[in-house]
Amino acid sequence: MKPKHVMDGYRILDLSQYLAGPAATNLMVQMGAEVIKVEGGPHGDPVRTFPFSNKERRSAYFIQQNRGKKSICLDLKSPEGIEIVKELIKHCDVLIQNFAPGVIERMGLGWDVVKDLNPNIIMCAISAFGQEGPLAAHPGFDYIAQAYAAVTDMIGEADKAPSMTMLAFGDVGTGVHALTAIGYALLERELQNNGGQYLDISLLDTYFHHHEVNIQAYSASKGKMLPHRNGPHHPAVAPTGIFKSKNAHLVILALLHQWPVLCKAMEREDMIDDPRFKENEDRVKNIEEMTAEIEKWLQSQDSDEAALAKLEKARIPVAPLLTVPQAMEHPHMIEREVIRTIEDPILGEFQIPGMPLRFSKYDVPKDIVAPTLGQHNEEILTTFLKYDATKIDELKDKKVLFQKAV
Numbered sequence: 001m002k003p004k005h006v007m008d009g010y011r012i013l014d015l016s017q018y019l020a021g022p023a024a025t026n027l028m029v030q031m032g033a034e035v036i037k038v039e040g041g042p043h044g045d046p047v048r049t050f051p052f053s054n055k056e057r058r059s060a061y062f063i064q065q066n067r068g069k070k071s072i073c074l075d076l077k078s079p080e081g082i083e084i085v086k087e088l089i090k091h092c093d094v095l096i097q098n099f100a101p102g103v104i105e106r107m108g109l110g111w112d113v114v115k116d117l118n119p120n121i122i123m124c125a126i127s128a129f130g131q132e133g134p135l136a137a138h139p140g141f142d143y144i145a146q147a148y149a150a151v152t153d154m155i156g157e158a159d160k161a162p163s164m165t166m167l168a169f170g171d172v173g174t175g176v177h178a179l180t181a182i183g184y185a186l187l188e189r190e191l192q193n194n195g196g197q198y199l200d201i202s203l204l205d206t207y208f209h210h211h212e213v214n215i216q217a218y219s220a221s222k223g224k225m226l227p228h229r230n231g232p233h234h235p236a237v238a239p240t241g242i243f244k245s246k247n248a249h250l251v252i253l254a255l256l257h258q259w260p261v262l263c264k265a266m267e268r269e270d271m272i273d274d275p276r277f278k279e280n281e282d283r284v285k286n287i288e289e290m291t292a293e294i295e296k297w298l299q300s301q302d303s304d305e306a307a308l309a310k311l312e313k314a315r316i317p318v319a320p321l322l323t324v325p326q327a328m329e330h331p332h333m334i335e336r337e338v339i340r341t342i343e344d345p346i347l348g349e350f351q352i353p354g355m356p357l358r359f360s361k362y363d364v365p366k367d368i369v370a371p372t373l374g375q376h377n378e379e380i381l382t383t384f385l386k387y388d389a390t391k392i393d394e395l396k397d398k399k400v401l402f403q404k405a406v
Helices: 020-030 060-066 079-089 111-117 142-148 169-192 203-209 214-220 256-265 280-285 287-300 304-313 324-329 331-336 377-384 389-397
Strands: 011-014 034-040 070-074 094-097 122-127 197-202 240-244 249-253 318-320 339-344 348-353
Touching (some): 011 020, 020 060, 020 094, 020 122, 020 169, 070 079, 070 377, 079 111, 079 377, 111 122, 122 169, 142 169, 142 203, 169 203, 197 203, 249 304, 256 280, 280 287, 304 318, 377 389
Parallel strands (some): 011 034, 011 094, 034 070, 122 197
Antiparallel strands (some): 240 249, 249 318, 339 348
16 A cells, blocks of 8 residues: 555654644654544543634644544543553654653653653653753743743844744754654664664753854854844844845845845946945945945835846846735645645634645645544544443543543
8 A cells, every 4th residue: 555655654642732742743744644632531641721722712723733643632640541642652663752841751641651662762852051061950942942042132123022933943843853753763763673762852852953153153153243123124234234225125035146146136236336335244334325325226216016127137046025815825826835825624714824744745634623622532543542332421421531622
């Protein structure tokens, strides 16, 4: 039988909630893995209540991250609930969880227990600060790790308070880092035939990994180069930033060798050897004057489209500053399925981001649906634990199992 995708045949036990863990398993589902989502009863993953939801309280946020997963909802504080999880561990290739450090151990599901139950399993623990270190026990989400990682301090105007990012860079990025580690741990397991291992993935590590310049520049310069936020312009390379145009704003990135090309495209060849702008250091020093000249030219054009066309013809990297609705309607996003339309049986039709990983041998699954709470309780318990209807009814009566229609 032809495999569905690159992870076809792998079974993932997903005890994660909110975003970082579900983002990783979301990609796994779309790569063909079977994902069993274990939700704590009686309400399940907290994001089931996040907006946007309809009158039935069906969450679009939950749907985006959990399509194609199988849901079992358990009382994870009961011995019976933990016993079910232990039995499921025996049937899975990967266990992923993002409880605060120490919680999974107190549940009786630490690595020492898990590896005895299944020596071949890959266990991935996602947390804000990692499983050890002075900050390990601190509560944390994306923005908290972002602040500790000196990322928030780099965002915003130089003379104002830092700004918040309205995207979950840390959570989604940590999910992708977890996916990478899990994939290679599975590969090593297959190639070396030496069993499973434990993975410690944190938001803090992920955020620090995004410092492509700041850390090494500060260290190598012995503190002389102090990274700082710089508003709409890059502090070390000019012109690289956001410029006011005729109708809105454009992002222009002209690297060192492109400065003369940009000047020619603007029909301002006099600026090439202008001592204020000749070298990158000069342009950074005189950023306000340079910005004024570029914006004067942009605003003299018939339209932003006309300015874009001239700069693109000269091969200057440039882009309009699109709003979310504008990006969703862009022909490139639609043709490439960067944005895709899905149909949920309860919430109806709406759009979500597309699958970012493209494989030449496989298509992205289109008919997957996010589960209702505990939708697959009976299927999972009968398939893997061989529970009969009487046993399952007993668990329902004891409020070990939970189920809802949304």
